[in-house]
Amino acid sequence: MTMHVCVLGGGVVGVTTAYFLAREGYQVTVVEKHTQAAAEASFANGGQLSYSYVAPLAGPSVLSHLPGWLLSRTAPLRFRPSLDVDQWKWCCEFLRHCTSARSRQTTVELLRLGAYSRTVMQELMTNESLDFAFNKSGKLVVYRNAEDFAGARKQMDFQAGFGVEQSALDADACIAVEPALESIHQKLVGGIYTASEEAGDCHLFTRELSRLATEKYGVRFLFGTQLHGLRQESGKVVAAQTSEGDIIADDYIVALGNGSPNLLHPLGINLTMYPLKGYSLTVPVNLGNVAPKVSVTDLHHKIVYARLGDQLRIAGMVDMTPAGSKEDSARIRLLQSQAQATMPNAGDFSATQIWTGSRPTTPDSKPLLGATRFPNLWLNTGQGSLGFTLAAASAKLVTDAVRGRTTRIDISPYQLAGRNEARTYEFAI
Ligand SMILES: Cc1cc2nc3c(=O)[nH]c(=O)nc-3n(C[C@H](O)[C@H](O)[C@H](O)COP(=O)(O)OP(=O)(O)OC[C@H]3O[C@@H](n4cnc5c(N)ncnc54)[C@H](O)[C@@H]3O)c2cc1C
Known part of the structure; x- marks a missing residue:
């Protein structure tokens, strides 16, 4: 049976995640309060x-x-x-x-994510025809x-x-x-x-990718839909509660940008953003x-x-x-x-x-990616001043994590748990 994933948020991060999930064969629904994609932080950024x-x-x-x-x-x-x-x-x-020790470690972790994002973005542009300047x-x-x-x-x-x-x-x-x-x-x-x-136009990229994700991979966008909360039962999320009623899915991805902390707070997940x-x-x-x-x-x-x-x-x-x-x-x-x-x-x-x-x-400028304490609730948020740059890598890593596949680069430095552990890096990226 096809698994259903509900992506919460239709900015560059949510739309890129929806695209990669759909390409993997998931049935994907995106919930977005605005009437179109990329209407908030992804609208007219530095490109x-x-x-x-x-x-x-x-x-x-x-x-x-x-x-x-x-x-x-x-x-x-x-x-x-x-x-x-x-x-x-x-x-x-x-x-x-x-x-300096923390800042250097974070720099290396972000460089690694950045290098991976370039690779994923290149692969995306090779596979799809997207016009975004x-x-x-x-x-x-x-x-x-x-x-x-x-x-x-x-x-x-x-x-x-x-x-x-x-x-x-x-x-x-x-x-x-x-x-x-x-x-x-x-x-x-x-x-x-x-x-x-x-460089490119983040808004155009997101709109183009949402159109393509719909036409080619069947992603369903629920625009104009306000998300009110997530309902949990027995340690799992069982519904996204929206202005249009409950959305029931197997997994839920939080890609709400600045809206992420408030949504997760009632579940006892406190994001510092x-x-x-x-x-x-x-x-x-x-x-x-x-x-x-x-x-x-x-x-x-x-x-x-x-x-x-x-x-x-x-x-x-x-x-x-x-x-x-x-x-x-x-x-x-x-x-x-x-x-x-x-x-x-x-x-x-x-x-x-x-x-x-x-x-x-986030205070350390690293995004929050991957698992939470709910087995079917995942994070993809907090990209800060690098959301367009890091969207491709973040989306691919989260898609692989949902799928249970080993991620191409280690996701643990960006996860909510264990993100502050000291690590040493001696490899080339
Ligand atoms: C001035 C400026 C310049 C920048 N320049 C660059 C740059 O040059 N390069 C770069 O890589 N990054 C840049 N950035 C950062 C980048 O724009 C952001 O990191 C990125 O847009 C974040 O994307 P997102 O999808 O996480 O958030 P958003 O685009 O904000 O998407 C989140 C979505 O969730 C929706 N949402 C939230 N709450 C709810 C709810 N309750 N119900 C329904 N929907 C909801 C919102 O409507 C929104 O559409 C810049 C940012 C700014 C402000």
């Missing part, structure tokens, strides 16, 4: 498939940056303390992960400060030990790789270039504009630029401020002015589309 830039937010330099995050209105990261217990719990956990034009991270660049070179040397191929460039070489950076030429001290990095807000601008690129072809990260402002067909996607800021906060419009104006100062002729800024979204982020 980077950034497999080699995965270092976690938590690291040893955090403490020296904290005063700026708390006090400066123009810092790329902004933290406004509130009375929210979840925020404090998240922050305490986050600080625990800021040691995909390009493989490499990524250039540029630095305006010698100390930051020195740190980046050290990180590059560390990552080289794990098979990541990157090169350090001086300012002139950065301009040769990406001429659109000419107006900040004199401000640059150098850059790290990774030829193998990719927090929505870290960010903003994006989508700017039309017309004839005569000089827009970047290579994906660019301007580290000083922590702004990413990705060329998505005839548009330029600009994304940045990491804000721990309340949803719909009064500060949002000031942050968007700041992003606009910094982007325009960096690449004044990159596109028609007067026709910019603005977006605010929140990254579903």
Whole structure:
């Protein structure tokens, strides 16, 4: 008999999971409250498939940056303390992960997941025809400060030990790789270039994949369906309770992004995750504009630029401020002015589309994948600022775990249980 899996959430993570499960022969139902896929965090993100830039937010330099995050209105990261217990719990956990040993271990674990995601994504694109402004034009991270660049070179040397191929460039070489950076030429001290990095439109990818999953593999999408909870009996989940009635399945996958902790709390599963807000601008690129072809990260402002067909996607800021906060419009104006100062002729800024979204982020920046204490309830959430990048690997690992097959890479560093164990890695990825 065909097994039925209910995927909860129709963002990039849920849709990619539904696709892989259906390809394995499962009957799949996706529950999504919006009327279409990718309407929340996956809507207008930075577009980077950034497999080699995965270092976690938590690291040893955090403490020296904290005063700026708390006090400066123009810092790329902004933290406004509130009375929210979840925020404090998240922050305490986050600080625990800021040691160099932890941060290095997490970097290796994310590099491994990133490398696997690249492989799975390539296989997916070979098998299916998907049009999502995909390009493989490499990524250039540029630095305006010698100390930051020195740190980046050290990180590059560390990552080289794990098979990541990157090169350090001086300012002139950065301009040769990406001429659109000419107006900040004199401000640059150098850059790290990774030829193998990719970019694409996450929203288009998710919509296209949901269409294909329906037409080719029979996935059923229940759009406009609000999930209220999960009913358990005798240690198993027996139904997903929704606005359209109960959905009965053999297995349930939680891919609800920022909605995951609240859904699982009544079952006694406590996920430490927090929505870290960010903003994006989508700017039309017309004839005569000089827009970047290579994906660019301007580290000083922590702004990413990705060329998505005839548009330029600009994304940045990491804000721990309340949803719909009064500060949002000031942050968007700041992003606009910094982007325009960096690449004044990159596109028609007067026709910019603005977006605010929140990254579903764990304190250590690793996603939560795989088993829970309920044998038929699985996690695929918490991809944070790397949800598009890690969606393919996360979906494949969870599909293999549901199937009871040995996963291609060890899933245990990303599982809820045992994720904080110290591990040493000496292998190439
Ligand atoms: C500014 C910004 C820039 C980013 N840039 C990049 C980038 O360049 N590269 C990258 O890899 N990642 C990037 N990210 C991160 C990436 O966008 C996210 O990690 C990813 O979209 C998360 O996908 P998801 O499917 O887990 O969540 P979502 O896309 O939010 O999907 C979860 C879905 O669950 C649904 N849902 C939740 N609760 C319920 C409920 N109770 N009932 C029914 N449905 C429900 C929601 O409606 C939603 O559609 C960025 C994020 C932001 C905010």
